[in-house]
Amino acid sequence: MLRKFREKIGANSFLLLITIVLFIVMYIVGMIVFRNDNFGRLQVFLNLFISNAGLIVASVGMTMVLISGGIDISVGSVVAVTCMLLAWMMENKNIGAVPAIIIVLVLGIIYGLIQGLLIAYLKIQPFIVTLAGMFFCRGMTAVISSDMISIKNETFLELANAKIYLPFGGHVNKKGVMLYPYIYPSVIIALVVLVLIFFMLKYTKFGRSIYAVGGNEQSALLLGLNVRLTKLKVYVLNGFLATLAGFVFCLNTSGGFVEQAKGFEMEAIASSVIGGTLLTGGVGNVIGCLFGVLIKGTIETFITFKGTLSSWWTKIVIAALLCFFIILQSILASTKHKRRKASKI
């Protein structure tokens, strides 16, 4: 019966469905286990978005790159160097918050352009290029400053700490004051990026050609698509999104240090894959990637609520989940392959 159902909705939606169900189940389990700790409050749910806003932006970029058949493992380092650069410019060079942000985003586009040129036009493996990019950015962070810089710029902090209250879902605290749940501007940036990229992937010519290039490069070329230009654009957009993720991340941490956002690229890739993006390219969507991020956030919330576990467990659980979904993908792909073979005979 399961197979019939799976055939009806397709293997890829099947993966997405598993992810959504997994998230809902995990959340309900959390509500039951931590029912005395207010796990069920709306604010706890919104905190998932607040603490993972940067990751949402980076994962959306990563999903796009994965769909195009490439990979970018430098996002963690890009986020680190962005935070450091923002902090350094605002604190040590007295550049205003707005110009600093614009400079960083432009640098991100240039970075994406260089990566894109190397990958699309010189045909160097994306992994090698972005591995070099990863080490380059991490090293640059140390070159800028090996000490931690915290941001004290007022405009920046105002933006970082502006609470936006929701008009519903509040609860009354011990003193009898009604507290409404809130979000930060970073969440709005993340959601806007998510929606924009969702529509871009679904309804624009560029978006559709990303799927075509990722699905089969040869066919895309024969269809008359400009494969190289598409790839270049993907990496440029990804560079921009990675630095934007860095900026959003920085809104949360308000500072830069060398070891920041280590393993971030892994989380972004894991979120995309858990959300049903195929590592072989051509399949995926950003809605799934949002759920991937939320699952990771839920695991983290579990660990903070539990209080006694080491934060390393988050990474191990994420790696295990990633492993599980990769294996699931591989099995689904091979059964699909066998079915196709069988139908041919």
Added chain:
Amino acid sequence: MTNVKKILRKIYGHSLFFPLTCLGIVLAVNLIKTPTFFQISLNNGVLYGYIIDILNRSSELIILAIGMTLVVAGSGGTDISVGAVSAVAGAITIYSLVGSMSSAVYRIPYGFAIILGLLGGIACGMFNGFLIAKLKIQPMVATLILFTAGRGIAQIITQGFILYVRNEPFKYLGNFIPGVPIPTPIFVAIMVILVTVLILKKTALGLYIQTVGINRKAARLVGLNSSLYIFLIYTFSGLCAGIAGMIITSRVYSIDANNAGLNIELDAILAVAIGGNSLAGGKFSLAGSIIGAITIQALTTSLYAMKVTADQLPVYKAIVVIIIVMLQSTELKRMVHSLYQKISNLIAGKKVA
């Protein structure tokens, strides 16, 4: 005249030309900056000098590069988990020796702990191999799992502490055995090289790995068990990472799960690339990779001498990687060639006009 040209072409075309040139450049720069570079002295019965230091420090890199060469040759991918796997192997060994307390008393025999550590490395390699050979996941993505989770696992084994072994004989492997003037890691590296070369040359394994790397499907069709060979090379890479982990931990007689073997995977890939091996798989040269590893270590040592700090080092190495892969890129060669043709056509056209 033609003879000279022929000889020149032969030298230029030799597979070791590129790595040796790189090494030559690095050494020459060092010789100019520090004239005492090639001096070797005997202090307290052990050899000292830049050259010895570079050879000593490059030992674990050579071991990793050998594993990486086979991985690159056989699967056209890279194993980026080697640094983390070294940390895991080191953590297993030290934890099984002293537990979660730093001490000088062994809980189990030293040799047994080493074997446990190596088994840990092999297990990690087998995990990678299974994902890549059986489930056909891209090598880099599959090894990415351990790249991040590995340090977490090591961290959990050591329970977040930096564990020390306060025992003289434990330091032998990574430093000097009393009475022997040459650092021990060099012997270990030579042994790994010899064993690998013997296995590859005396059996057809080397040939098989190349065949699988050039065309996995074709290799399967001529009757080679491609998946088995890919599984084996990743397992071997895990073993190499384990051996390197033993040396790394013995060098500092402690395990720091966060920093043991940090960034060493990039060095290993770089060594393979400098060695003239194509990162797309196929033909490989172990000698090239070994020279590549020594070149990287020479570069690192000289950068340290130029007061570049450890966390800034990746910047320079990343630039070197990009330059090397660009030099290897056939696409770039084609572009330069066509540009050259256009320009020469233009000049010729002008002459005709």
